[in-house]
Amino acid sequence: MARLHSQPICVASGLLVPLISLAAPSWLSLGGVLPSWAVLWLLPWALVDGPVSGVIAGAAMGLVLDGLSVGDASQVPALMLLGWWWGRLGRRGRPIQRSLNLGLLAWIGTMLLGLSLWAQLLVQGVNAPLAQAFALHTCLAQGLMTGLMAPMIGSWQLLIWRRRTPA
Amino acid sequence: MGSSPWPQGTRSRSLKRIWPWLALLGVLGMVRWSKGAGFADGYALLTRPFWPGSAQKQWIQAAQQQDDATRLQLLEVDNARLRGLLSLDRQGGSTAISAAVISRTPEGWWQQIVLGKGVLDGIKQGDAVIGPGGLIGRVQSATPATSLVRLLTAPGSRVGVWVPRTRQHALLVGMGTARPELKFIDKDVKVRPGDLVSTSPASTLLPANLPVAVVQSLNSRAVPAPTALVQLIAPPDAIDWVQVSRR
Numbered sequence: 001m002a003r004l005h006s007q008p009i010c011v012a013s014g015l016l017v018p019l020i021s022l023a024a025p026s027w028l029s030l031g032g033v034l035p036s037w038a039v040l041w042l043l044p045w046a047l048v049d050g051p052v053s054g055v056i057a058g059a060a061m062g063l064v065l066d067g068l069s070v071g072d073a074s075q076v077p078a079l080m081l082l083g084w085w086w087g088r089l090g091r092r093g094r095p096i097q098r099s100l101n102l103g104l105l106a107w108i109g110t111m112l113l114g115l116s117l118w119a120q121l122l123v124q125g126v127n128a129p130l131a132q133a134f135a136l137h138t139c140l141a142q143g144l145m146t147g148l149m150a151p152m153i154g155s156w157q158l159l160i161w162r163r164r165t166p167a
Numbered sequence: 168m169g170s171s172p173w174p175q176g177t178r179s180r181s182l183k184r185i186w187p188w189l190a191l192l193g194v195l196g197m198v199r200w201s202k203g204a205g206f207a208d209g210y211a212l213l214t215r216p217f218w219p220g221s222a223q224k225q226w227i228q229a230a231q232q233q234d235d236a237t238r239l240q241l242l243e244v245d246n247a248r249l250r251g252l253l254s255l256d257r258q259g260g261s262t263a264i265s266a267a268v269i270s271r272t273p274e275g276w277w278q279q280i281v282l283g284k285g286v287l288d289g290i291k292q293g294d295a296v297i298g299p300g301g302l303i304g305r306v307q308s309a310t311p312a313t314s315l316v317r318l319l320t321a322p323g324s325r326v327g328v329w330v331p332r333t334r335q336h337a338l339l340v341g342m343g344t345a346r347p348e349l350k351f352i353d354k355d356v357k358v359r360p361g362d363l364v365s366t367s368p369a370s371t372l373l374p375a376n377l378p379v380a381v382v383q384s385l386n387s388r389a390v391p392a393p394t395a396l397v398q399l400i401a402p403p404d405a406i407d408w409v410q411v412s413r414r
Contacts, residue, residue, distance in 0.1 A: 022270040022281065032274030032404075069277040070307045070317040117276050126322045126342065134322065134343030138275055 004049040004165055005057075013157075014057070017041045018064050028149075033141035035149050038065055038079055039109045043102065043150060044157035046083045047090035048165060054083030072124060078116035082109045097158055099151035106154065107147030114139035250375070263297070263410040264288055266314070273404040278321035278343065280304070280403060282314040282411065290314045293372065295412040298401030301378035302326075302366060303409065314411070318403050319347055319379070328379055329367040333357045336367065339379065339397070346383060349395040356393040358382055364397055374412045 004010045017037045024034055038061045046054030062076030086105065089096060096102065118135040121127075198205060266288070270281035284290055286309045294306040296316045304318040305326070317324055324341030328349070335358065338350045349364065359382070366377040380397035387393045 024270060024272050029274070034272070034275060068315070070279040070315055070321060071277055071323055073276065114276075121322055124323055128340070128342055128348060130344050130348065131322055131342040138343070142275070 003053070004045065004161055005053045007164060010161060010164065014041060014045075014061060017061060018068055021065060021068065028145070030141045030145045031137065033138050033145065035145035036110045036113060036142055038062070038075065039082065039106055039113060039146050040150060040153050041157070042079060042083055043086055043106055043109060044154045044161060046086035047096055048158065048161045049087065050091055051084045051087030054085075054087030055080050056083070058083030073117045073120040075113060075117070078113040082112065095162070097155060099155060102150045102154040102158075103147045106150030107143050110143040110146040111139060114142055262413040264290060264413065266290070266409055266411055268407055268409060269313070271404065273318065273320070276322075278318045278324075278341070278403075279307070280316045280318065280406075280409075282306075282316060282409065283312070284411070285309045285312045285314050287311045289413055290411050291414070294414055295366075295373045295377070297374075297377065297410040297412055298403065298406045301380070301400035302373065303399065303401045303403045303406065305373075306411065316409075319399060320345060320403065326373070326379075327367060327370065328364050329370075330358050330362055330364055330382075331376075332362050337364070337395075339364070345402075346396045346398055347380070349380075349382065349397050351392045351394065354392050356385070356387065356395075358385060358393075358395060360384055372414075 020037045021034075026032075028034060042054065042058055042061060045057050049057070058079035058081070059076055062074065062079040066074050066076060086109070089105070096105070114135075118139065121131065121135060264284060266282040266284040268280050269283045272279050280296075280303075282290070282296070290306055290309050292306055292308055294314075295302055296304045296306060302319065304316045304321075304324070307315045307317040309315070319326060319339060319341055320343065321341045322343040324339075324347070326339045328337055328339045329335070330337065333356070335356065336352055338352070339347050340350055341347045349358075351358070362382040363378060364380040364382060366373045366375060366379060368375045378400050380399045383396045383398050385393060385395045
């Protein structure tokens with residue numbers, strides 16, 4: 001079987017991320033904050049397809065999501081970094097598939113993504129105390145939601161994609 | 168002393184005879200003095216079952232509303248003419264476009280809504296988006312069929328506003344929370360909780376005199392100028408339809 005990025009059906013699964021981001025199901029939110037759908041998709045993708053594919057997938061996903069979002073903060077740098085890191089983790093040692101590992105990686109990734117957005121807001125001059133409280137709340141809530149959902153969604157994606165790309 | 172030509176008994180009998188008529192005259196005088204009180208009230212009481220029904224009342228109310236609408240239209244025309252004389256942007260009340268909210272993210276990093284109408288319907292970047300009650304944001308970008316709206320609560324959102332009671336300008340800054348911050352330009356601020364915040368009457372970017380928010384609390388010790396927290400009149404998390412005011 002070919003690699004993930006050469007299978008159109010696997011690449012097309014990435015289209016679900018902007019669609020779900022737009023649908024924004026409120027029943028999956030915590031304190032009004034939704035999980036990071038990009039992280040949930042990118043984590044198994046990079047673990048299966050490697051660092052180069054992870055970087056490219058992170059950049060592509062970030063560009064699409066930036067286009068669908070208001071504001072000047074970008075997700076591209078953080079998603080590229082995460083794609084590369086998770087791709088390297090997937091190439092080394094035993095395959096990562098335990099629920100705790102997936103949840104922890106997703107939580108760390110979402111926190112990194114949130115911190116990068118927070119830093120960009122600070123650079124843009126949004127530094128009032130209330131804005132800092134909002135950023136902290138959003139970081140924590142999104143990290144928790146993504147970390148809790150990653151074992152459910154990520155393990156299912158890993159199972160399907162690893163079957164399509166046997167080592 | 169001479170004696171009266173009328174016997175005493177005859178006079179008292181005459182007084183007794185005319186006394187009721189004098190009393191009646193007195194009562195009628197009271198009616199005249201009170202502008203018919205009693206008579207009118209009695210008439211109202213008696214004729215209450217025959218008063219005009221609810222249908223006629225609705226006709227009168229409809230006529231009243233029509234009268235109000237006509238007056239409003241005339242005032243808007245007059246206002247537009249005066250604003251034209253002052254070279255200010257005209258109010259876009261007649262150029263508003265109704266649009267459905269097809270995606271909503273009122274919390275999180277990007278606080279935005281997506282509308283189901285775009286460039287093909289005449290919506291452009293920078294147009295004001297109005298919910299029931301007041302301004303909720305501005306169009307950030309538009310595709311042929313959709314528009315992306317940045318909410319006033321979004322971090323980094325900045326809109327110039329005006330407090331009509333104190334006639335002071337301020338900057339409404341979104342901070343991600345449900346209550347944006349009002350940054351005043353003057354140091355001497357007479358704003359108090361409960362004051363209405365609207366768009367400036369001289370605004371060229373937004374429709375003039377549009378309600379935006381109500382002042383919740385004031386921080387007069389903030390530097391370099393006082394700040395206030397405001398509550399938006401139109402909550403963006405509960406709006407399904409909006410009006411886009413074209414510039």
